[in-house]
Amino acid sequence: MHIFTTESVPGMTIEKNFGTVFGTVVRSRNVVGRTMGNISAFFGGRQSGDTKMVNETRDQAMSELGSNAEALGANAVLAMRFDSGEFDSGNGNIMQEITAYGTAVFLVRTPAETTPD
Template sequence: MSAFFGGKQGGAIRMINQTREDALANLSRNAEALGANAVLAMRFDSGEFDSGQMKVMEEITAYGTAVRLSALAD
């Protein structure tokens, strides 16, 4: 990812990557808590919102369908 006028934004990229990893870890924990052993159709979504302090914040959400898979009998 490059800045609008070119050049790398190392700190911003690291923060976005860490936030995505955190969202994925939360998704996995929540799925396991429901008894799932897989998540289907997993997606990331992001958006901006006003934090109420005159600052715009970015949020990243991970979502999917938590399922319990098992082997089929022959």
């Protein structure tokens, strides 16, 4: 599955447009991770645990996006973007949500133009 942030691909033509496709992943850190993150934040340290979780969640969202596009019959996703947010699922359990979205398409090579001899 090819995933592009651009709206078109040079040398390729959209043969079929399947519409918008999403890949969403929601995660939270465990109690130990949250506690260590709070201690690090108190001293102004880098939030490496949170950074790792966000990177993994982003990669999973892209993977899910590709799988969902493939299930529609697409071979590519164009104009891929991310959206993210946090929400409290109750009892102070903060959840991180990342959504990757774009347009699922089937791309084919654009025929080369031939010039008469």
